[in-house]
Amino acid sequence: MSSAEIRNRFLAHFEARGHTVVPSASLLLDDPNLLFVNAGMVPFKPYFLGQETPPYPRAASVQKCIRTPDIEEVGKTTRHGTFFEMCGNFSFGDYFKEGAIELAWELVTRPQADGGFGLDESILYPSVLDGDDEAIALWKKVTGLSDDRIVRLPPKENYWSMGVPGPGGPCSEILIDRGPEFGADRDWDAGDRYLEFWNLVFMQDELSAVRSKSDFDIAGQLPKKNIDTGMGLERVAYLLQGKSNMYEIDVVFPVIEKTMALTGKAYGAAYDDDVRFRVVADHVRSSMMLIGDGVTPGNEGRGYVLRRLLRRAVRNVRLLGYDDPALPELLPVSRDRMGESYPELHADWDRIAQVAFAEEEAFRKTLQAGTQIFDLAAGEVKRSGAATIPGQKAFALHDTYGFPIDLTLEMAAEAGLQVDEEGFRQLMAEQRERAKADARAKKGQHADTGVYRGILDEHGPTEWLAYETLETESR
Ligand code: ATP
Ligand code: MG
Numbered sequence: 406m407s408s409a410e411i412r413n414r415f416l417a418h419f420e421a422r423g424h425t426v427v428p429s430a431s432l433l434l435d436d437p438n439l440l441f442v443n444a445g446m447v448p449f450k451p452y453f454l455g456q457e458t459p460p461y462p463r464a465a466s467v468q469k470c471i472r473t474p475d476i477e478e479v480g481k482t483t484r485h486g487t488f489f490e491m492c493g494n495f496s497f498g499d500y501f502k503e504g505a506i507e508l509a510w511e512l513v514t515r516p517q518a519d520g521g522f523g524l525d526e527s528i529l530y531p532s533v534l535d536g537d538d539e540a541i542a543l544w545k546k547v548t549g550l551s552d553d554r555i556v557r558l559p560p561k562e563n564y565w566s567m568g569v570p571g572p573g574g575p576c577s578e579i580l581i582d583r584g585p586e587f588g589a590d591r592d593w594d595a596g597d598r599y600l601e602f603w604n605l606v607f608m609q610d611e612l613s614a615v616r617s618k619s620d621f622d623i624a625g626q627l628p629k630k631n632i633d634t635g636m637g638l639e640r641v642a643y644l645l646q647g648k649s650n651m652y653e654i655d656v657v658f659p660v661i662e663k664t665m666a667l668t669g670k671a672y673g674a675a676y677d678d679d680v681r682f683r684v685v686a687d688h689v690r691s692s693m694m695l696i697g698d699g700v701t702p703g704n705e706g707r708g709y710v711l712r713r714l715l716r717r718a719v720r721n722v723r724l725l726g727y728d729d730p731a732l733p734e735l736l737p738v739s740r741d742r743m744g745e746s747y748p749e750l751h752a753d754w755d756r757i758a759q760v761a762f763a764e765e766e767a768f769r770k771t772l773q774a775g776t777q778i779f780d781l782a783a784g785e786v787k788r789s790g791a792a793t794i795p796g797q798k799a800f801a802l803h804d805t806y807g808f809p810i811d812l813t814l815e816m817a818a819e820a821g822l823q824v825d826e827e828g829f830r831q832l833m834a835e836q837r838e839r840a841k842a843d844a845r846a847k848k849g850q851h852a853d854t855g856v857y858r859g860i861l862d863e864h865g866p867t868e869w870l871a872y873e874t875l876e877t878e879s880r
């Protein structure tokens with residue numbers, strides 16, 4: 406079943422059951438805690454938080470999502486993309502646990518000939534928050550499954566909150582057993598064997614404090630209980646397309662095929678190369694979607710995420726053996742697949758292409774200037790019998806050649822080396838201090854200090870902070 410068909414069936418199922426279909430919001434909603442929309446519920450937050458009255462009691466959407474914290478998983482697990490589409494149904498004080506379980510189970514198990522996904526019940530495992538007896542009873546009632554098929558998981562996995570006081574609640578997931586080649590029997594943490602493809606959040610609690618994922622205070626029940634669910638479109642697609650991972654589905658794999666043609670390398674021949682192929686396909690798609698929504702490459706925040714994605718895509722194509730500009734070859738392939746659901750990619754193509762291609766050009770110059778210096782430094786370290794590139798070198802690469810620290814870290818890892826990150830950080834901090842002192846000195850001479858403040862903000866503590874933002878951003 407094509408991704409487009411999965412999307413259509415999902416929306417049709419919920420529309421026929423009283424849900425208003427709402428188009429995807431931009432990836433760039435204003436939210437103080439998020440760089441990007443990372444779940445289907447984000448555009449509906451004002452309704453869930455009681456700040457606005459929802460114009461409908463039930464809604465369904467297929468929302469574009471970016472999850473940068475998953476970037477290291479891409480290509481290594483079978484299921485994590487930096488960009489993905491989350492199919493969701495939402496109830497604002499309308500149906501609750503039983504309705505959500507019924508609606509999801511029905512769509513998942515209804516035969517394909519009757520408009521469902523036709524997944525085999527005998528390998529499906531609902532999970533609940535350990536102790537959510539209400540949910541356990543409902544799953545048994547709705548599905549007829551035996552007690553031992555309901556998986557009890559700790560709050561770390563199955564309690565949802567926004568990390569701050571406000572709404573919270575237990576979750577239920579639907580897992581599918583993909584068989585022993587993906588992990589051990591009943592090892593629920595082996596996420597690629599018991600693949601979680603749908604998460605149902607039962608928003609019922611009012612939290613007065615949240616200290617961690619498993620340490621929070623429940624002050625009472627919400628006056629209106631809500632449902633927020635998320636089904637990964639790509640995850641269902643690889644289940645229904647008989648593929649082993651999300652990078653091989655209809656809307657992603659063509660980029661891998663094109664990369665094979667460019668590099669002359671085969672996908673499926675060697676693990677390390679396969680990871681690179683998958684990273685390329687993922688990052689090309691996520692970069693294109695980000696540019697489509699208006700992000701341009703930069704040194705901090707959203708722009709830095711885009712820059713990192715584009716550069717990782719380009720570098721991985723190079724590592725596979727193709728040295729010419731890659732994005733003019735790959736981006737149109739991704740556009741042609743994604744354009745069916747997002748026609749604006751075609752309408753806005755000239756701008757999107759121009760932004761991406763310019764960044765690749767700039768990066769090629771950076772690599773040209775810095776790679777030799779990096780190789781010299783790495784060679785020196787190896788000859789001396791050490792295993793760590795000094796912070797000083799990482800700083801010089803950054804300062805003189807524009808190598809972001811994560812690029813140095815990645816290239817070092819490929820060379821079997823480490824980097825003295827602590828030393829690098831220290832030197833960056835000292836440079837910032839010098840810049841501040843400079844600005845203070847100038848402040849003494851000029852009346853208008855705002856200008857310098859602005860310059861400092863723009864050119865001062867940029868990259869490292871951006872990197873930290875990237876790593877700490879989470880749902
Ligand atoms: P996982 O445990 O596999 O990392 P999650 O628990 O972080 O997933 P949720 O936050 O519950 O995921 O999101 C709801 C659904 O969105 C998931 O059940 C999954 O189908 C999908 N999903 C989440 N993260 C990704 C991702 N990085 N790439 C593709 N699909 C994803
Ligand atoms: Mg996750």
Ligand code: MG
Binds near residue numbers: 562601
């Ligand atoms: Mg999970």
Ligand code: MG
Binds near residue numbers: 578601604
């Ligand atoms: Mg989940």
